[in-house]
Amino acid sequence: VAYVTGGLGDDWIETVRAVVAAGADVVEIGLPFSDPVMDGPTIQEANDRALATGATPVGILDGLRGADVEVPLAVMTYYNIAFRAGLERFAATLADCGIAGCILPDLPLEEAGPWILVAERAGVETILLAAPTAPDERLPAVCARSRGFVYAVGLLGVTGVRAELAASAVEIATRLKAVTDLPVLVGVGVGTPKQAVEVSAHCDGVVIGSAVVQRMLDGGGPEGVGALVAGFRAALDEAFS
Secondary structure, eight states, rough: EEEEETTTTTTTHHHHHHHHHTTOOOOOOOOOOOTTOOOEEEEEHHHHHHTTTTTTHHHHHHHHOOOSSSSSSEEOOHHHHHHOOOHHHHHHHHHTTTTTEETTTOOOGOOOOHHHHHHHTTTTTOOEETTTTTTTHHHHHHHHOOOOEEEOOOSSOOOOSSSSOHHHHHHHHHHTTTTTTTTEEEESOOOOOHHHHHHSSSSSEEBHHHHHHHHTTTTHHHHHHHHHHHHHHHHHHHHHO
């Protein structure tokens, strides 16, 4: 799964297409928010840049209508954006724009019921996060409410590329695999092909975010970002096929 910040640069839709062509099975599109509590400096900077150039949730979702890609698209944003739009309207808009899934990292499980209900009615899957600090008894509840896959948060802290894979990434993946049949994908702290291969031995896939967004910020363009994703794809294929 490759994460792309929506509205970052004029060519972000081409970047979505490029990561699909490079072998991403799902693309996660970030709707920029002014206070992204879960995100580290890379994605914060991308958010700020996109917002400064006038990116809006409506504009980004409209753009995705014409993305014309063969893989599922998921949106990641913060609850405030869904709440301000109105939950039913937001869910309907996602469905209308061809979005298959939605991740709201700051929406606690205990308060997720109303959103999950309207999302399901609209045909949008809600992907829930499981933190490495979650007690064992909480994990089955997260998995029971999650749809599509379970997002295993690889380490405590904000998103970003680290030198080493955190031990907590393998640990949370293993704990989740023991309690669910849903695919378990690890994100946060998976920044190199080597780390992706290492953690994928214990889960069903990885979410690559900050590494992709950093390449976008550096002006890599669709071609550069595609090449980065192709490197992850090749390493995973070599290790697991």
